[in-house]
Amino acid sequence: xxxxxxxxxxxxxxxxxxxxxxxxxxxxxxxxxxxxxxxxxxxxxxxxxxxxxxxxxxxxxxxxxxxxxxxxxxxxxxxxxxxxxxxxxxxxxxxxxxxxxxxxxxxxxxxxxxxxxxxxxxxxxxxxxxxxxxxxxxxxxxxxxxxxxxxxxxxxxxxxxxxxxxxxxxxxxxxxxxxxxxxxxxxxxxxxxxxxxxxxxxxxxxxxxxxxxxxxxxxxxxxxxxxxxxxxxxxxxxxxxxxxxxxxxxxxxxxxxxxxxxxxxxxxxxxxxxxxxxxxxxxxxxxxxxxxxxxxxxxxxxxxxxxxxxxxxxxxxxxxxxxxxxxxxxxxxxxxxxxxxxxxxxxxxxxxxxxxxxxxxxxxxxxxxxxxxxxxxxxxxxxxxxxxxxxxxxxxxxxxxxxxxx
RNA sequence: GCGUCGGUGGUAGAGCGGUCAAUUACAUCAGACUGUAAAUCUGACGCCUUCGGGCUACGAAGGUUCAAAUCCUUCCCGGCGCA
Numbered sequence: 001x002x003x004x005x006x007x008x009x010x011x012x013x014x015x016x017x018x019x020x021x022x023x024x025x026x027x028x029x030x031x032x033x034x035x036x037x038x039x040x041x042x043x044x045x046x047x048x049x050x051x052x053x054x055x056x057x058x059x060x061x062x063x064x065x066x067x068x069x070x071x072x073x074x075x076x077x078x079x080x081x082x083x084x085x086x087x088x089x090x091x092x093x094x095x096x097x098x099x100x101x102x103x104x105x106x107x108x109x110x111x112x113x114x115x116x117x118x119x120x121x122x123x124x125x126x127x128x129x130x131x132x133x134x135x136x137x138x139x140x141x142x143x144x145x146x147x148x149x150x151x152x153x154x155x156x157x158x159x160x161x162x163x164x165x166x167x168x169x170x171x172x173x174x175x176x177x178x179x180x181x182x183x184x185x186x187x188x189x190x191x192x193x194x195x196x197x198x199x200x201x202x203x204x205x206x207x208x209x210x211x212x213x214x215x216x217x218x219x220x221x222x223x224x225x226x227x228x229x230x231x232x233x234x235x236x237x238x239x240x241x242x243x244x245x246x247x248x249x250x251x252x253x254x255x256x257x258x259x260x261x262x263x264x265x266x267x268x269x270x271x272x273x274x275x276x277x278x279x280x281x282x283x284x285x286x287x288x289x290x291x292x293x294x295x296x297x298x299x300x301x302x303x304x305x306x307x308x309x310x311x312x313x314x315x316x317x318x319x320x321x322x323x324x325x326x327x328x329x330x331x332x333x334x335x336x337x338x339x340x341x342x343x344x345x346x347x348x349x350x351x352x353x354x355x356x357x358x359x360x361x362x363x364x365x366x367x368x369x370x371x372x373x374x375x376x377x378x379x380x381x382x383x384x385x386x387x388x389x390x391x392x393x394x395x396x397x398x399x400x401x402x403x404x405x406x
Numbered sequence: 407g408c409g410u411c412g413g414u415g416g417u418a419g420a421g422c423g424g425u426c427a428a429u430u431a432c433a434u435c436a437g438a439c440u441g442u443a444a445a446u447c448u449g450a451c452g453c454c455u456u457c458g459g460g461c462u463a464c465g466a467a468g469g470u471u472c473a474a475a476u477c478c479u480u481c482c483c484g485g486c487g488c489a
Binding site: 298 | 434435436437438439440441442443444445446447448
């Protein structure tokens with residue numbers, strides 16, 4: 001059972017710093033969750049994840065179900081022990097794959113809308129997932145075999161995967177989906193949340209796992225608020241036992257107002273439960289979302305971008321494959337305390353990337369994850385110290401220099 | 407010396423009379439990536455351009471043709487075979 005304590009509120013905003021206590025240790029929030037989709041943070045060993053100071057690792061239901069199968073993971077004692085991670089853990093429900101293998105499959109559509117997307121094309125010939133009220137039918141991206149996920153089966157699988165915190169099965173909609181579809185989908189996600197909770201209560205009578213509901217609603221304020229209200233109210237309902245232990249905020253956003261949309265939701269959600277903003281991890285978004293009341297974040301960006309050669313520095317991103325770095329015998333960032341910066345130069349990293357050496361991915365992931373983990377830690381500290389607003393202003397001014405208008 | 411095969415853009419290697427500034431891969435130069443389908447994907451990659459096009463190119467020089475990287479001649483260079 002999860003215990004969440006708010007230590008300090010960020011005055012005049014929805015933000016707060018706190019502590020989540022789990023059976024596998026505590027999480028100081030706001031916190032960045034390392035993503036270990038297939039029970040591995042790509043390119044990193046568990047020892048490296050620990051050294052980085054990550055507090056929680058999140059794995060994925062869809063991926064572990066397909067491979068190696070939830071029963072194998074259960075035999076290992078859960079995905080944490082399986083990968084030699086003994087701290088707090090989470091699993092995502094597989095709902096995101098309704099989007100990434102469904103509407104978004106084979107397209108350039110990201111869950112973060114830029115505004116340039118074409119209107120929703122509800123039928124994509126190549127997609128691997130199909131959503132109905134019952135659940136989501138998938139074709140495995142590995143071998144094409146057909147599978148059905150329902151709220152119940154997602155709970156069953158997540159039970160076997162054994163994480164401390166799990167998510168209700170939801171539909172992550174496309175930002176290109178029209179209002180009517182978002183509304184319909186939201187009703188379905190609400191229904192699925194109730195079904196998830198009911199199954200969770202059946203399975204987990206000892207309350208070993210904590211269940212987070214997922215707020216959807218796309219980019220529409222009324223839908224987001226409706227989701228927060230209805231799912232928030234469910235927590236207080238005796239019909240569903242103790243209700244949800246926390247809330248995930250998922251789905252699609254417009255780049256400009258992630259903070260705004262998250263604020264609509266957090267203003268209505270029960271204050272005493274942790275809120276996890278799903279899949280968000282760019283510096284600007286982290287500041288805005290913390291300020292808007294989020295406690296947890298997970299994101300693949302640090303590791304994926306790292307593998308692809310894009311590295312964070314306090315003065316913005318740098319692409320280590322660029323020609324200018326081949327003979328720069330300096331760390332990625334002077335003063336960075338990560339293993340990579342303490343031991344290696346830009347020139348070495350540039351060489352490893354160009355030579356396609358696997359170590360490039362490891363060293364880059366270490367640096368980026370270190371950067372984002374420290375950033376969120378610093379944000380937490382700044383809330384406790386009452387320096388959040390100044391820290392935000394200073395950080396963003398350096399990271400995103402104002403563009404010079406000609 | 408004779409015979410034979412071949413010399414294509416940074417590299418390898420297609421093309422074998424017009425639709426070729428030349429398939430493709432790699433390299434190079436940039437860009438993207440937000441609950442991982444991703445060690446992935448996208449764009450550029452002869453020179454110039456008012457973006458319509460113009461110019462110079464397929465070892466070299468000639469030639470045939472309305473038209474040549476593609477056919478012919480000679481030369482240069484390389485592989486192989488025979489002397």
